[in-house]
Amino acid sequence: GAVVSQHPSRVICKSGTSVKIECRSLDFQATTMFWYRQFPKQSLMLMATSNEGSKATYEQGVEKDKFLINHASLTLSTLTVTSAHPEDSSFYICSASTGGNSPLHFGNGTRLTVT
């Protein structure tokens, strides 16, 4: 079946540094990728939708300058958390789709801890 690889699975960084999270579709071309954020005991919240070759569409309340999303190819999207702060500590998860009404395939998530 379709596999989405998300890397790293865990990352600890110091406040003020930037962290890049990668999301790769291993055996299919993902025209659309979604980035979610999940706080402990809360829902997965959609942060942004990215389409290959175009700018990401951010959900209301998500700072696009802080959470940089790049979807440069049909198999790779990256989320960069810039100038991370402790409140950015969370679980980030990506999903990928071939578009239209095709099902989503999820990565395993990245646990970000900012100290």
Added chain:
Amino acid sequence: AQSVTQLGSHVSVSEGALVLLRCNYSSSVPPYLFWYVQYPNQGLQLLLKYTTGATLVKGINGFEAEFKKSETSFHLTKPSAHMSDAAEYFCAVSDDGYNKLIFGAGTRLAVHP
């Protein structure tokens, strides 16, 4: 705006017992409804979905869910729990197919011998 409420953040059942995970939604349009399962250190896996048609939906691993419009519910059931069913379960709603899913907070299912 759409929303999803999963009643019970933790559910514990005995092996062989009925599994019932509750999900209520709100949507201003006919919804697409989903149940996903997440095993430790893994991504979300689609269990089943409702789009249109038959309101009783069968999914993988013996799970099923029934769409009840009058109750705005989409509860997940399985007649007999297995130890391997222990995981986190998420209910989700969308008015746009698979795009822009709105997730519930999740229910952690524990199965004990």
